[in-house]
Amino acid sequence: MDDIIHLLPDSVANQIAAGEVVQRPSSIIKEMVENSIDAGAENVQVLVTDGGKTNVQVIDDGKGMSETDARMSFERHATSKIQKASDLFNLSTMGFRGEALASIAAVAQVELKTRRPEDELGTYIQISGSKIETQEPVVCPAGSNFSVKNLFFNVPARRKFLKSNQTELTNVVADFQRMVLVYPDVSFTLYNNGVEMFKLPKATVRQRIVDVFGKKINADLLPIEVETSLVSISGYVGKPESSKKKGTHQYFFVNGRYMRHPYFHSAVMKAYEGLIPVGEHVSYFIYFSVETSAIDVNVHPTKTEIKFDNEQPIWQVLSAAVKETIGRFCNVPMIDFDVEGRPDIPVMGLNTSIPHQPKLSSPTYNPFKNDSETKYSRSSGWEKLYEKYTTMLPDKNNGDADLFVSLPEHTKEQEMMSSEEPHLQSSIWNDNKKNGVGMLDVFDSSVPKFQYKGKYIVVPGDAGIVVVNQHRAHVRVLFEQNMQCINTSIRPSQKELFPRVLQFDGEEVSVLEAMMEDINSLGFELSNLGGGSYSINGIPCGLEGIDIERLLHEMVASAKEQTCNIKKEAQEAMALTMAESASIVYGQVLSMVEMEHLLQDLFSTTAPARTPDGKLIYIIIEDKMLNGFF
Secondary structure, eight states: OOOOOOOOOOOHHHHHHHHHHHHSHHHHHHHHHHHHTTTTTTTEEEEEEGGGGGGGEEESOOOOOOHHHHTTTTTTTOOOOSGGEEEGGSSSSSSSSOOOOHHHHHSSSSEEEOOOOTSSEEEEEEEEEEEEEEEEOOOOOSSSEEEEESSSTTTHHHTTTTHHHHHHHHHHHHHHHHHHOOTSSEEEEEETEEEEEEESSSHHHHHHHHEEEEEGGGGGEEEEEEEEESSSEEEEOOOOOHHHHHHSOEEEEEEEEEBBBBHHHHHHHHTTTTTSOOTOOOOEEEEEEOOGEEEEEEEETTTTBOOEHHHHHHHHHHHHHHHHHHHHHOOOOOOOTTHHHHHHHHOOOOOOOOOOOOOOOOOOTTOOOOOTTOOOSSSSHHHHHHHHHHTSSSSGGTTHHHHHHHHGGGGHHHHHTTTTTTGGOOOOGOOTTTTOGGGGGGTTTTTTOEEHHHHEEEESSSSSEEEEEEEHHHHHHHHHHHHHHHHHHHOOEEEEEEEEEEEOOOOHHHHHHTTTTHHHHTTTTTEETTEEEEEEEEETTTTTTTTHHHHHHHHHHHHHHHSOOHHHHHHHHHHHHHHHHHHHOOOOOHHHHHHHHHHHHHHTTSSHHHHHHHHBBBEEEEEEHHHHTT
């Protein structure tokens, strides 16, 4: 019988290795910029075309390579960084495995021009799919110029899994930001399709953070500095009042290398416990300095997962340092009674008479009377939209109740959504009654309803007790209204008398421009002022009292998290964010009429059981469950 185990060809082995190192265009930029840093470059230019899928180019002014080194750099595991296995635990450079260029050349078309400062001529190498096509002398500046074209051209199965140009560009910007934050003493420039996105001169750490994320973040940064025998920690953390649900910038770096570390993240958030609302986060930029032998960066091919020898003590040091910083720099307002020139406070004497203020009585005033015309809302703008919306609903008294009787068609969807929660399988959907109401029992004015703790609407019925979360119910209603406005482009806009200027960082700008058409359809009017600044000239009607700047940042952050159809996901993210911001809040007291309108709108939506992000809106406590308690 013939032997069946054999060695793979180098071309196949390189493609397998590329699957670990090269995942998308941003992976190429990370590897090549790290090589530029190791080469002592002081100026690095990154140029991408079509999000990096067509071309990625990295130009530096480092020490360059000789003709032999340029050729050897594309061989597997050829490196100048390590000589023996023990060197892996004393690494001081970014790249060290010697597999990045070989992996990139295996799945792309690569051109390299490089020259050392002491050489008169440089070297030009052209490689396609691991095969060297050209190698010749060339006149070029000192340093290296790598150009990687048509990523995965010879692996169609891998190329089809690349996302849209906008999504890939977002990943490129994210990796670029991680690198530039580590090396503020190096000048960086990023171009996309010939348009400059970042131009970052040499600066301090704080100034580099401001240059990347905008001037507004400067006021929110608190310096952190601690030095122990285990670790030295420096950097900046955000003020508690700058917390946000989405769009925060959170970075850990160790010995000049970006890392992800959920355990250390919990240490930072522990320090903010009780200072920020639950579910919100703050930005931080924290730099660790430890002995190279105390960490292992060789855990993962991307080198973003790093293992520490003393994680628990470092966790305690980090949490204590953040707490100390917050306590030291977050000043509590105080009143100083010892200052000169304090204002005179009038004191009422014993003989001072108080003039009588007659009060006009109103015999028609009744404090317990509910305004039957009031609609559930947080602003008058939503009242107008609600009135417009309810005019499209059929009138049950005019023979149009068929719309509500047809609601049991959602039975299958409801059963699927509640298959894991038997008590939610409601006979609320059954239509066994001869009068044909069924679902109408929930918002029928003849059925008594009451509000519990300003959070839930409780409706008794024949099947049991229906408990509706009022905030989530309103979110579902407003979400569908917003989606309808996006699809029909009929959302009214309200002009701003004094336009506000909003600042976005480079990563947010790329996402914002991709979703600008959809933002305009919602009723926003934004003008690009350049440099990441946008003027808010108009906002959707009905958003009075809402923090528009925070809303827009959260919308962009939600869209940035999506990885597939960015336009569709951005539309849904915008609609949901606006719905959550404008919906009635917990604790808001509703009248009987308001509760009826809310329930009617909820059960007229396409999916009343859950919010767009999957949260439960109502439950049904069935009679048999109640009987079981007794």
